[in-house]
Amino acid sequence: MSTQFSVARPAVFSADWSGKADVRLRAVVIGGSGQIGGWLTRYLAERGHQSVGTYSSQSFADLVALDAGDPEAVSALLRAERPDVVFYPAGFTWVDGCERDKARAYAANLEQPLHVARTAADLGSRFVYFSTDYVFDGVEGRYAEDAPTNPLSVYGKAKYDAEVALAEALGDRLLTARTCWVYGPERQGKNFAYQLVRALDQGKPMICPSDQVSSPSYGPDVARAVLMLVEAEASGLVHVVGPEIMDRVQFARAVARAFHLDESLVVGKSTSELGQGAPRPLNAGLLIDRLEACKPGVMRSLDAALPDFRAKLDDPELRSWLAPVTTTGTGSN
Numbered sequence: 001m002s003t004q005f006s007v008a009r010p011a012v013f014s015a016d017w018s019g020k021a022d023v024r025l026r027a028v029v030i031g032g033s034g035q036i037g038g039w040l041t042r043y044l045a046e047r048g049h050q051s052v053g054t055y056s057s058q059s060f061a062d063l064v065a066l067d068a069g070d071p072e073a074v075s076a077l078l079r080a081e082r083p084d085v086v087f088y089p090a091g092f093t094w095v096d097g098c099e100r101d102k103a104r105a106y107a108a109n110l111e112q113p114l115h116v117a118r119t120a121a122d123l124g125s126r127f128v129y130f131s132t133d134y135v136f137d138g139v140e141g142r143y144a145e146d147a148p149t150n151p152l153s154v155y156g157k158a159k160y161d162a163e164v165a166l167a168e169a170l171g172d173r174l175l176t177a178r179t180c181w182v183y184g185p186e187r188q189g190k191n192f193a194y195q196l197v198r199a200l201d202q203g204k205p206m207i208c209p210s211d212q213v214s215s216p217s218y219g220p221d222v223a224r225a226v227l228m229l230v231e232a233e234a235s236g237l238v239h240v241v242g243p244e245i246m247d248r249v250q251f252a253r254a255v256a257r258a259f260h261l262d263e264s265l266v267v268g269k270s271t272s273e274l275g276q277g278a279p280r281p282l283n284a285g286l287l288i289d290r291l292e293a294c295k296p297g298v299m300r301s302l303d304a305a306l307p308d309f310r311a312k313l314d315d316p317e318l319r320s321w322l323a324p325v326t327t328t329g330t331g332s333n
Ligand SMILES: NC(=O)c1ccc[n+]([C@@H]2O[C@H](COP(=O)([O-])OP(=O)(O)OC[C@H]3O[C@@H](n4cnc5c(N)ncnc54)[C@H](OP(=O)(O)O)[C@@H]3O)[C@@H](O)[C@H]2O)c1
Pocket: 030, 031, 032, 033, 034, 035, 036, 037, 054, 055, 056, 057, 058, 059, 066, 067, 068, 069, 088, 089, 090, 091, 092, 093, 108, 130, 131, 132, 133, 178, 179, 180, 181, 182, 183
C-alpha cells in the first residue's frame, strides 16, 4: 500500500486558527455522536464550515440518523448534502467484540466505509478514514507511517484492509489518519478516562495491562489536527496521536492524579494474565514526525491536555453538550 502523504495548501498551518477558515467547506461527519466525530462537528462549526453529523444508535438532537450499512440512506444523505469532504470516525470499535464477530468487524470497518467513500467520490467529495496502531504487531514500536504492518487482531486486520482498499479506490481523494488510545471529554462518556474516573470515584480498583504501550491521544486535539489537515488539502497517510508513549498503568495514573483520585486503585496486570478476547500489540504507539512537520505541537501532551479535559467539563458552554465523568456532577472535583 502507498504510504505517501502530501499537502496542497501548507499555508493553512501558519494561518491564525482562532478565527474562521479562509475556505468554507461542506462536510458530512459519519459518526458525529462518537468521541472524535463529536469534536469534528464542533470544530467544523467554529471554523465557519457547514456540516451535518450523523448518529447510529445514540441520538442527539443536532445530528441526523444514519446507518452506514444502508446504501440507499447513505446515497440520499450524500446527494442532498453534496459535501466537499466526508469524515468517517465511525465503525465497530470494540476490539474484543470484533474478534468474536468477524463478519460485523469487516462490514463496519471496511465494507461500509468503502461503500460510503465510493459514493462520496462519485459526487467529487474527499474522504477521511480513521485507522489505528493495531495495524502493527507491537514488536518494534513506535511506528512511522511507512513501517511494515502486521495486524494481530480481527479489528486491526479489518482496519488495515480498509486502508488498502480505500487507497486503491480513492487515490489522492483519501486522507487516512491513524490514531490510538483516544481520551478526553465526549458526549457519550464511554472512553477509557471516563471508565477510570467513574471506577476510582466509587473506590473501585481499575485493572489495566501493565505491558501494553501506546500513545495517549487527546480527542479534541485529534479532531482539530485532522480538520487542519483537511483544510490544508492533505492526502495520504498520517499519524495523529499524542507526543508521548507510555504503558496503560502510567496513563491511568496520570488521569487519576489529574482528577485528584486515588492512583493506588490502578492495578497493573500483564496481558497474559488478563486474557483479553483479542491479541494486542504490546510495544505499539505511533511516531508523528509528519504531523509535526505540518503543525508543531498540535497534539498536546498529557500534562497540557488533562487540565484542558477538566476545564472543558467545567465550561458552562460545553457542560450540557458533554457527558459528566461522574454521576455526582462533572467530576472535576
Ligand atoms: N478511540 C480510540 O482509541 C481509537 C483508536 C484508534 C482508532 N480509532 C478509530 O477512530 C474512529 C473514531 O473512534 P471513536 O473512539 O471516536 O469512536 P466511537 O466513539 O466509538 O464512535 C463510533 C461512531 O460510529 C458510529 N457508528 C457505529 N455504527 C455505525 C453505523 N452502522 N452507521 C453509522 N455510524 C455508526 C457511532 O454511532 P452511535 O454511537 O450513535 O451508534 C459513533 O458515532 C473509529 O474508526 C476508530 O476505529 C479510535
